[in-house]
Amino acid sequence: MSTTDNAFAIGVDLGGTTVKSGLVSPTGEIKYHNKFDSKSEQGPDTTIEQIALSIQDVLDHGNGGAVIGIGIGAPGVVDNNGYVKAPPNLARWDAIPLARKLQKQFGGVSINVENDANCAAIAESKFGAGKEYSDFLFIIWGTGIGGGIILNRKLYRGPSGGAGEVGHISIDYDGPLCGCGARGCVEAYIGQKYLSQRTVEKVKAQPSSLILKLVGGDYGKIEPVYISKAAEAGDELARSILTEAGTLLGVAIGAVMNTMDLRVSVLGGGVSAAGDLVTNAVQDSVRAHVLKPLRDDIRVIQSRLGNNAGILGAAGLVL
Amino acid sequence: MSTTDNAFAIGVDLGGTTVKSGLVSPTGEIKYHNKFDSKSEQGPDTTIEQIALSIQDVLDHGNGGAVIGIGIGAPGVVDNNGYVKAPPNLARWDAIPLARKLQKQFGGVSINVENDANCAAIAESKFGAGKEYSDFLFIIWGTGIGGGIILNRKLYRGPSGGAGEVGHISIDYDGPLCGCGARGCVEAYIGQKYLSQRTVEKVKAQPSSLILKLVGGDYGKIEPVYISKAAEAGDELARSILTEAGTLLGVAIGAVMNTMDLRVSVLGGGVSAAGDLVTNAVQDSVRAHVLKPLRDDIRVIQSRLGNNAGILGAAGLVL
Numbered sequence: 001m002s003t004t005d006n007a008f009a010i011g012v013d014l015g016g017t018t019v020k021s022g023l024v025s026p027t028g029e030i031k032y033h034n035k036f037d038s039k040s041e042q043g044p045d046t047t048i049e050q051i052a053l054s055i056q057d058v059l060d061h062g063n064g065g066a067v068i069g070i071g072i073g074a075p076g077v078v079d080n081n082g083y084v085k086a087p088p089n090l091a092r093w094d095a096i097p098l099a100r101k102l103q104k105q106f107g108g109v110s111i112n113v114e115n116d117a118n119c120a121a122i123a124e125s126k127f128g129a130g131k132e133y134s135d136f137l138f139i140i141w142g143t144g145i146g147g148g149i150i151l152n153r154k155l156y157r158g159p160s161g162g163a164g165e166v167g168h169i170s171i172d173y174d175g176p177l178c179g180c181g182a183r184g185c186v187e188a189y190i191g192q193k194y195l196s197q198r199t200v201e202k203v204k205a206q207p208s209s210l211i212l213k214l215v216g217g218d219y220g221k222i223e224p225v226y227i228s229k230a231a232e233a234g235d236e237l238a239r240s241i242l243t244e245a246g247t248l249l250g251v252a253i254g255a256v257m258n259t260m261d262l263r264v265s266v267l268g269g270g271v272s273a274a275g276d277l278v279t280n281a282v283q284d285s286v287r288a289h290v291l292k293p294l295r296d297d298i299r300v301i302q303s304r305l306g307n308n309a310g311i312l313g314a315a316g317l318v319l
Numbered sequence: 320m321s322t323t324d325n326a327f328a329i330g331v332d333l334g335g336t337t338v339k340s341g342l343v344s345p346t347g348e349i350k351y352h353n354k355f356d357s358k359s360e361q362g363p364d365t366t367i368e369q370i371a372l373s374i375q376d377v378l379d380h381g382n383g384g385a386v387i388g389i390g391i392g393a394p395g396v397v398d399n400n401g402y403v404k405a406p407p408n409l410a411r412w413d414a415i416p417l418a419r420k421l422q423k424q425f426g427g428v429s430i431n432v433e434n435d436a437n438c439a440a441i442a443e444s445k446f447g448a449g450k451e452y453s454d455f456l457f458i459i460w461g462t463g464i465g466g467g468i469i470l471n472r473k474l475y476r477g478p479s480g481g482a483g484e485v486g487h488i489s490i491d492y493d494g495p496l497c498g499c500g501a502r503g504c505v506e507a508y509i510g511q512k513y514l515s516q517r518t519v520e521k522v523k524a525q526p527s528s529l530i531l532k533l534v535g536g537d538y539g540k541i542e543p544v545y546i547s548k549a550a551e552a553g554d555e556l557a558r559s560i561l562t563e564a565g566t567l568l569g570v571a572i573g574a575v576m577n578t579m580d581l582r583v584s585v586l587g588g589g590v591s592a593a594g595d596l597v598t599n600a601v602q603d604s605v606r607a608h609v610l611k612p613l614r615d616d617i618r619v620i621q622s623r624l625g626n627n628a629g630i631l632g633a634a635g636l637v638l
Contacts, residue, residue, distance in 0.1 A: 077612055085612065086612075134478070135477075135478045147578070149578075151478075152478075156579075157580070158579055158580020158581070159453070159454045159470075159471075159580055159581070159582075160580055161580070162580040162610070162612060162613065163578065163579055163580040164578065164580075165577040165578065165580075165610055166577070166578055168577045168608075168609070168610055169573075169574040169577060169578065170490065170570050170573065170574065170608055171489060171490075171491070171492045172490070172491045172492060172493070172503075173490045173491060173566075173567060173570040174491070175491075180610055180611070181607075181611075182573070182607060182608045182609075183608075184491075247492075248492060251489050251492045252574075254488075254489065254501070255488040255489065255571075255574045255578070256578050258484040258485070258487045258488060259466070259468075259482065259483065259484065259485055259488065259574070259575050259578060259579070260475075260477055260482055260578070260579070261476070261477020261478055261479055261480070261481040261482040261483075261484075262477070262478070263478075288500075288501060289487075289489055289501045290487070290501075291481070291484055291487055291499055292499070292500075293396055293404065293405075293481060294481065
């Protein structure tokens with residue numbers, strides 16, 4: 001057994017609700033993992049304590065293997081100095097030097113922090129569907145639409161670490177207002193909240209849809225998971241809603257492909273898990289929106305890492 | 320005088336109508352330049368002969384200075400093997416290994432070929448408005464909308480050399496059909512032909528506009544240069560047309576900024592020469608379409624290299 005077989009990394013997936021940490025082998029096996037409440041409503045100091053507890057718990061279960069580093073995936077922009085800036089679901093985090101704050105407690109081990117969508121892109125590149133592609137765009141389709149760009153098997157962070165904000169590509173300059181203040185951002189069409197709202201309107205016009213049965217007639221409960229379930233069961237309205245959403249996402253992905261000369265996109269996040277219907281709609285739309293030399297090579301594929309992508313990608317920062 | 324002061328490059332700007340070549344110093348001075356007919360209607364062999372004549376003419380006027388290399392800016396995609404692929408205004412150029420074809424005649428000197436918009440971006444980075452920025456998006460706004468991306472003072476070509484096709488970013492998924500086959504490409508709104516067509520419709524509804532006077536009442540002659548002239552003279556319709564065009568361009572540039580984490584865009588090409596009115600409209604629009612952390616740093620500036628950008632950028636390939 002070589003020494004590197006023992007060289008594990010700790011990956012930390014920080015979210016608004018939970019902190020998840022895992023002990024990850026160089027080949028992407030999660031040997032142990034846990035889940036802590038992030039207590040984000042209590043502000044950064046408490047959340048940082050929760051992160052520390054979660055990391056310590058992994059160290060305590062490490063069975064003596066060497067830990068070569070700790071990677072943390074955090075929401076928000078992570079700048080070149082390791083400051084986590086204005087993460088949407090963490091209260092009062094204006095700009096927190098997260099690695100530095102944790103370094104005291106875990107003195108001997110290097111700590112790296114990166115944006116969570118970027119971490120998930122790294123996970124796809126090292127361990128997932130992106131493994132066989134040296135260049136691709138990763139998309140996380142959930143509450144919002146995030147992205148991470150892999151060039152030559154490395155993360156492209158951009159000059160200040162803010163790259164990959166593909167959810168705020170406008171696909172209609174005269175479109176609906178997005179939470180960010182701009183018009184027609186693709187997120188304002190297909191981010192979870194917006195997609196749910198749009199679906200409510202459509203179900204009201206077509207209340208025979210299975211979607212309404214699945215939420216027990218309660219319009220307020222309509223969200224992507226039920227649209228997906230209804231689509232799987234063959235509901236025509238649900239299928240058309242997901243196809244349209246995939247088509248709209250493809251317009252934004254096409255913009256990235258034309259700009260950066262990319263061909264492959266890996267889709268992750270809850271909505272994309274709806275499967276081939278969505279993946280194919282996105283792929284058809286990307287093909288229709290890129291220049292001819294790219295068209296035949298366009299591939300849109302689904303992530304297979306699921307909930308582990310966060311831990312794996314964070315560990316990938318140091319592996 | 321050091322030896323490098325004598326180390327000139329030859330820059331060749333290949334277009335559908337003319338081949339222009341120049342002898343360029345390391346500081347971007349054009350010591351001599353010429354212009355030949357590209358005879359593009361006679362096919363690639365004839366055009367390649369014209370390029371060779373143009374290069375030889377520069378060599379003949381070189382006054383004995385050492386030529387360290389020849390750079391050629393060509394329309395179309397230039398792939399990683401130096402093949403010029405399907406340039407829009409050159410007849411029957413499916414895929415021509417341009418450097419290799421010229422190498423026989425200019426054996427001792429290295430020849431590099433790059434896409435013309437990418438060359439112009441290099442010119443801005445080395446000698447022009449982009450000199451003080453390590454990362455920016457260059458836009459050429461003429462017949463079409465092209466782009467070149469400079470990252471860390473180097474050209475970003477993308478995995479296969481096709482990067483920067485920002486003219487085909489869709490700014491309305493349900494917009495007008497572009498020549499490329501997609502809907503809503505920004506080029507289909509503001510490329511020279513499309514902008515002229517849109518202006519004709521507007522002038523018909525408002526024939527008192529100075530634009531119509533400038534073309535002697537001939538709608539068929541309406542093109543951007545007259546819109547710019549009318550705008551300069553204060554014509555309200557012309558000003559609103561250019562402001563709208565700049566605003567639309569800003570939507571596409573915003574998509575690139577959000578994706579690649581860029582802040583600066585340099586505008587070149589005939590239409591952008593209209594001046595502050597256009598530049599400011601683009602800048603306001605980019606600011607409105609990027610995420611907050613980028614907003615204050617957004618700068619849209621005008622190229623000052625003019626017609627020499629092609630020769631300078633091509634020379635920049637080897638300098």
